[in-house]
Amino acid sequence: MSEILPSLRARNLSRRHGKRMVLEALDLELYPGEVLGLLGPNGAGKSTTMRILTGNLASDSGDVEICGVDLFEDSVAAKIHLGYLPEISPLYPELTVSEYLHLAARLHRVPESDVGAAVMQALHRCALTEVARRLIGNLSKGYQQRVGIAQAIVHAPAVIILDEPTAGLDPLQIREIRALITELGRSHGVILSTHFLPEAEALCGRVLILRQGRMVFSGSVETLRQQCAGKSLEDCFVHLTRPEEIA
Amino acid sequence: MIATIAAKELKMLFGSPLAWIALGVLQGVLAWLFLNQVDAFLGLQAQLALLANPPGVTEMVAAPLFGATAMLLLVVTPVFAMRLIAEERRNHTLPLFFSAPVSLPAIVLGKFLGLWGFLCLIVTLTTLMVLSLRAGGPLDMGLLLANLSGVVMLAASLAALGLYFSCLTAHPSIAAISGIGASLGLWLLDIVSKDLGGWHALSLLWHFERISRGFLNTADVAYFLLFTTTFLMLSVRRLDRDRVCG
Numbered sequence: 330m331s332e333i334l335p336s337l338r339a340r341n342l343s344r345r346h347g348k349r350m351v352l353e354a355l356d357l358e359l360y361p362g363e364v365l366g367l368l369g370p371n372g373a374g375k376s377t378t379m380r381i382l383t384g385n386l387a388s389d390s391g392d393v394e395i396c397g398v399d400l401f402e403d404s405v406a407a408k409i410h411l412g413y414l415p416e417i418s419p420l421y422p423e424l425t426v427s428e429y430l431h432l433a434a435r436l437h438r439v440p441e442s443d444v445g446a447a448v449m450q451a452l453h454r455c456a457l458t459e460v461a462r463r464l465i466g467n468l469s470k471g472y473q474q475r476v477g478i479a480q481a482i483v484h485a486p487a488v489i490i491l492d493e494p495t496a497g498l499d500p501l502q503i504r505e506i507r508a509l510i511t512e513l514g515r516s517h518g519v520i521l522s523t524h525f526l527p528e529a530e531a532l533c534g535r536v537l538i539l540r541q542g543r544m545v546f547s548g549s550v551e552t553l554r555q556q557c558a559g560k561s562l563e564d565c566f567v568h569l570t571r572p573e574e575i576a
Numbered sequence: 577m578i579a580t581i582a583a584k585e586l587k588m589l590f591g592s593p594l595a596w597i598a599l600g601v602l603q604g605v606l607a608w609l610f611l612n613q614v615d616a617f618l619g620l621q622a623q624l625a626l627l628a629n630p631p632g633v634t635e636m637v638a639a640p641l642f643g644a645t646a647m648l649l650l651v652v653t654p655v656f657a658m659r660l661i662a663e664e665r666r667n668h669t670l671p672l673f674f675s676a677p678v679s680l681p682a683i684v685l686g687k688f689l690g691l692w693g694f695l696c697l698i699v700t701l702t703t704l705m706v707l708s709l710r711a712g713g714p715l716d717m718g719l720l721l722a723n724l725s726g727v728v729m730l731a732a733s734l735a736a737l738g739l740y741f742s743c744l745t746a747h748p749s750i751a752a753i754s755g756i757g758a759s760l761g762l763w764l765l766d767i768v769s770k771d772l773g774g775w776h777a778l779s780l781l782w783h784f785e786r787i788s789r790g791f792l793n794t795a796d797v798a799y800f801l802l803f804t805t806t807f808l809m810l811s812v813r814r815l816d817r818d819r820v821c822g
Binding site for chain 2: 346377383384385386387404405406407409411412417418419420424432433435436438480
């Protein structure tokens with residue numbers, strides 16, 4: 330049986346801010362049709378990892394391959410397979426949803442003849458069709474977040490990276506976004522970051538827990554539960570991610 | 577890709593009232609100057625007729641008008657340039673470009689061309705006003721083209737300079753003020769360097785004035801070309817620093 334190749338593979342990623350190591354020797358693999366959760370408390374290095382994986386930040390060492398293309402050697406070719414929603418959605422309030430998605434599709438090199446269809450599909454998948462002609466600035470936070478996700482998937486990339494996609498949303502919106510991510514996870518490789526454990530449990534096949542830039546756990550939520558040995562998942566998470574000096 | 581980014585810049589520019597108001601105000605100021613020049617020219621015609629080799633309407637009206645356009649561009653370009661990167665950085669929209677399959681030079685060139693295109697539109701409106709004089713008589717097309725290319729090259733230099741200052745900060749107003757300061761400094765270098773010798777060759781004014789006299793030579797073209805390229809390259813380097821330094 331042929332081996333399934335990872336959509337994204339990162340090896341030995343490290344990043345230093347001044348004297349502080351924010352990321353240390355991180356290895357990570359993402360396979361097609363998988364939702365990988367990046368967990369950790371604030372400042373654990375989740376956003377830094379995502380910024381490095383998407384070419385928004387340089388790493389001090391290590392390499393990243395997206396669909397077999399080295400991100401640091403040939404960033405343009407690698408980024409074709411990448412969709413990214415940063416922590417703060419990169420939205421232009423003065424554009425309409427449709428105009429913005431057309432721009433995102435063109436920036437992601439969707440052929441001009443397919444741009445219309447790609448935008449229509451992204452609008453449909455993110456349930457944005459009704460607000461397509463409205464200005465982004467006039468939309469609610471939940472809709473804006475969906476527009477952010479739509480720009481990350483408009484070009485149907487192999488790898489989708491979502492940085493805290495449900496932060497600041499109300500419970501109903503969270504449920505909708507989660508359903509969308511689950512659906513995306515069937516056909517794409519998705520990495521999402523969260524510091525909310527139930528979210529990871531609900532969405533992710535595999536989780537990777539970071540503490541102060543170092544990986545302290547990698548495996549399925551089920552494995553984590555087994556490791557907890559009777560403790561609640563939350564206690565286990567707190568124990569794993571407690572800063573070293575306190576632990 | 578470059579065209580996509582340039583088109584986005586133009587679209588966003590015309591989506592805001594700023595561009596329309598600026599075009600209206602500039603056109604109003606330039607039209608007033610134009611009429612003033614035409615009036616002065618008509619008043620002087622009797623005296624000019626006595627001269628053996630009198631200056632024509634192009635020299636008396638078009639050249640000063642292009643000079644005024646250049647002065648206005650000097651002030652307004654940094655105001656438009658400030659949005660290019662600084663505003664995107666402040667609004668956290670730069671990751672849209674950085675995570676898309678677009679190289680940094682393409683981002684910089686796209687943004688530059690968007691702004692330059694807008695400035696060329698201002699120059700086009702000036703040119704149309706001047707061309708309306710053809711209804712009354714012939715124009716010195718050589719001199720007109722020299723002036724036009726001088727302003728267009730100056731606009732490119734100012735756009736590149738403004739873009740660079742926009743790359744330096746996340747505060748659009750700081751980008752605008754420092755851009756205006758730098759443009760004025762480079763413009764006035766000609767005056768302050770009279771005693772120092774040689775420095776005037778770095779002045780935007782000095783090169784522009786040579787061209788506006790109808791003397792389009794390689795050295796001046798090369799100056800504007802080098803100036804523009806240098807600041808575009810510096811902008812690319814500065815944007816790359818965002819990625820490296822975080």
